[in-house]
Amino acid sequence: MSTAAAQKSGFLATIWDYLTTVDHKKIAQLYLYTGGFFFLVGGVEAMLIRIQLMKPDNDFLSAGLYNEMITMHGTTMIFLAAMPLIFALMNAVVPLQIGARDVAFPFLNSLGFWLFFFGGVLLNVSWFTGGAPDAGWTNYAPLSTTSPGHGVDYYVMGLQISGAGTLIAGINFLVTIVNMRAPGMTYMRMPLFTWSTFVTSALILFAFPALTVGLFLMMFDRMFGSAFFDVALGGNVIIWEHLFWIFGHPEVYILILPLFGAFSDIFSTFSKKRLFGYSAMVFATVLIGFLGFMVWAHHMFTVGMGPIANSIFAVATMAIAVPTGIKIFNWLFTMWGGQIRMTAAMLWSVAFIPSFTIGGMTGVMLAAAAADYQYHDTYFVVGHFHYVIVGGVAFGLFAGLHYWWPKMFGKILNEKLGKLAFWPFFIGFHLTFFIQHFLGLMGMPRRYWVFLDGQGLNTGNLISTIGAFLMAIGTIIFLINIVYTAFKEPKVGGDPWNGRTLEWAIPSPPPHYNFAQTPLVRGLDPLWVEKMDGKKGMTPSEPLGDIHMPNGSILPFMMSLGMFIAGFGFIYQIDSSSWLIAVFIGMGITLGSMLTRSLKDDLGHHIHKEELERDIKKGAGK
Amino acid sequence: MSNAKPAHQHEYERKQHREEMKHQVISFVMMIIFTFVAFGMVMFEVNSFFIIPTLILLAVVQVAFQLYYFMHMKNKGHDMPALMMYGGAAVALLTIITFTTLIWW
Amino acid sequence: MRGWMGKFRSLFLFGTLALILSGCGKDNLSALKPKGYSSELILDLMLISIAIMIFVFVIVMAIYAFVLVRYRQKKDDEDIIPKQVEGNKALEVIWTVIPIILLLVLAVPTVQATFDLADRSTQDDDGVLTVEVTGNQYWWHFNYKGEEISSSQELYIPTGERVYLDMKASDVLHSFWLPSIAGKMDTLPGENINTMYLEAYEEGVYWGHCTELCGPSHSLMDFRVVAVSQDEFEQLKEDFRNIDPEAKPETDSAVEGQKTFNNKCMSCHAIGNAPMGVGPNLSNFANRERIAGILEPTKENLVSWITNPDEHKPGNKMPANLVDEQQAEEIADYLLQLDHTDVGEDAPTQSEE
């Protein structure tokens, strides 16, 4: 039981506590630490890429290693850094924003995290066992099916396991948002971050199964001799591309939408205004999610689908600019007439607008199918997606972390250092990626281990590399800030930013039951509504009573560990069937844990009224 | 199991359940009939231009019976399930269309 | 279609844009310096889109700058509570409708250009050349359909007419990109054949890249397209058909080289007209601008390639150390005199600049 363990002190007890926790706030921290770690790993890989491309004909990395580097950089950044960091924010914030005590499935929440964790570890183990995957993050067949060694097998198993975790997390958030809202929290009163979490989770629900199937087919081809992508036996390599992008395009909106939500909350808080055009914002979010499923083939314009398909997908893709534009203008007009406070969180958000707009506009340029015959697979595309991903997702994560850090850890990240980290990162970002558009048009394809001298590409690449170093400096300052804040900054109260939404109505960090009494929501921006009525906090919707909480459990960890072990078994049974033992052991652990879970009743425990009253005296009630 | 509900309400619920069960049995019979028709058409080689669309239509109707009657999607409190099933079906449809038109050329 | 889009170019904004962009990149390699029908069409499309984007960006930035300057909180205003505006119907309609219009303006030429570039109506006409292109790890093969000639690494085409390419791959995916003449098209293994066309306006040697990740040496899978006048192209066909694989070289060393080559290398390479082998056809090797697509054509480089190709193109399929240093030099002498045509020799190329 988590409460019992927490009372025991000591390092091991803390570890045990985190291994067994089902508390969404602690799971948020786990996501933050692992995602943050993988961001650094992906960042170091990016730096190695940029060093290799610093000058023509460079041989800092070997050709094979370079391909491993880009593959792992892309895969790590997308699946193991950006997504978990987003989940960190969602877990930390969404239940609080809707006035819930926890998520709908605390146990599954923990399972989702551990699956992601072990999937990510499995993927990265490949560095030490003779070579990482090297067929690009898109892993196109037949390069991937014929890639020697076990690199691609790690890709398949790692993503399959962490993908299962993601799917679970998505379902969890969907149900949480549908079922767990506090009284009065209607759909049209939900903060935009919650809304975008909802839409994102729906995208996960419908997009990830396509990846799952793709990975299964890839696994069968590589490990069990099937012929899906083997043209000699009638297979077809385009199938992988479709499956990958049916997943892959929604995935990029899975990445950006939650941060659109975070920006909405931040702009509104630091402009002291309610979000301009709230219902249009909700509508635009849903519409982006919806359209996101109809455009995947814009990644395949040069595959040869023919002019009809290309035209349809081109026009459908362009349509997404409309709801996104609605968002951009609504943010601008949220600030219009407001009282803008330039905190570090706001700084990142403000910087996001021009950066993302450029990225979105190059996206629309890419969507012009005929023109994409020139852009495709060149640095123009690399420029586009780093503008939206770094300028949108990474900026958003920095902004969101600055904004919600006090809620997660009870301390505001040092503002001075925050701004100091911003500037080199911001400048470095534009230096690195703006020039890449031109490099692409001047004839530099992407995924190029070397570019040749005398093609006019030298200066551009050098500038790009310099920019990357500035980003690294920015990142390091941000890390320093975290350490500095942990030791030097004072504790803050529940509502350091003069917030508007429910999460600011409870202490920072919140007690593990979040709300001693479930609040009554009386409008959009519920806390602001109460403040305007001259009240200090939320009005409770229920009398103080016992609170039902779920029990911690080691089973999610065990299930995921089993999958991890089985993963190795699957990878190496090609070499020797004795590895099948690992499959059996691993699956045994997983299935055994599942059986334990379903046969053993687990009804949770209650926190008693007296305990709550004690907490409230100490300040937990407000 | 002891049951402390007022007798009339108890009766009422049971009647409702019986009513529902009747619908379900009817839908089962329909499903069986559809299946017979589908297999019959193929086994007795009813060769017609429409045979494939007809087969698919029969399947879709049959599945609708499963979802709405057997799985109770017609009952209230199923808005969200319906939304998500239709969402899934829409993506499914796009996927199938793609795989039947854009894979070989 | 080209007509009305071409006219845009004379407009002021387009003119300047085109001018600025064309400052970028090398001749015969850059998408911004079109030398052919498709690339020019695409550049026009790009310019339209860039103009729209600049228009949008300027508006966004104007509002942005105004907001950030005007509405920053001042020192003493901390207690001011701004009006909590819910929204504004009129504004919201405006920023929904205007982007839709702008996108339509972009969508129409996009669709037109997409269909234009997929046009194959003249492929089966008399006298229209179709080349079968095959992408291999990491080299290209070109078979001139119906002409009984073929070449590797360098594709010869006549200027001023459409040449169709029927494209496929023998192993993994590749993509054929010729920025200054046309866009790109993937080559796929299996039954899916892709078609695109090239129409070069000027004579020249144009540089192309493989743009689909295809293994360690993906970045070294360069090729060239030599566009020559139609007369010269006729001459070329003539020259290629008359290649005599047995022709005796002039120097002794080359004669030795020929022997060794025929012994050790012919299992993969061909000289003269032959179906595509495991390695590139070397008929007119001395006419190549690069060895294996990337190396300066010096004897030193060639010897080094023959003895250890992997050092230059990691992972390529040609075995190392088939011959010793001495034999390699002789082979190099032999190969470097396989100069079967003068066609294309004075065509301008990007490396000259």
Added chain:
Amino acid sequence: MSHDDVLNPKQMPHDPEKATLEGKNKFLGFWFFLGGETVLFASLFGTYLALNGSTQGENTPEHLFGLELVFIMTMLLLTSSLTSVYAMYHMKNHNFQKMQLWLVITVLLGLGFLGCEIYEFMHYIHEYEFTFRSSAFGSAFYTLVGFHGGHVLFGLSWITALIIRNQKRGLNLYNAPKYYIASLYWHFIDVVWVFIFTVVYLMGKVG
């Protein structure tokens, strides 16, 4: 609601599967999961349809498939869907033993189905040398139908585990949602099968 109420309710509510918050969550979460499964199977169907011409020889759908067995399998599975409906009917009427009985019948029918499927696969492999590896069509066929078979197997184990685990203690608010979603799962398996017999077997025979 106290723990006692959940395990030994003084009064069974109208919809026991949705009486607790946990039950409501399970119910909804499981439906969402089925939404995702729809896409999963659609991807498999798509792959199958794309590859069903890639037979590399005479092992074509027309040549291989026999409709009699498929018809029997269909009847088994369809009927098992009805029996699980009966089980839920008795759950709503709080008649635990009858519910268990109908579920046992469901499991038996499901086992029958699975047996036929295994026989079918064996038949193809031994009589026709038509395997997972022999052509892209073979891979697609066994993967699609096998994924469904895997679902059947999982569903059977799940329902069996529930039957055994709860035999002694009867229906309560803690296990009612579990029963309910297990039966949803079983129906969904039938839904998928309807498309399999239509798309794979019937359309395969039509050619």
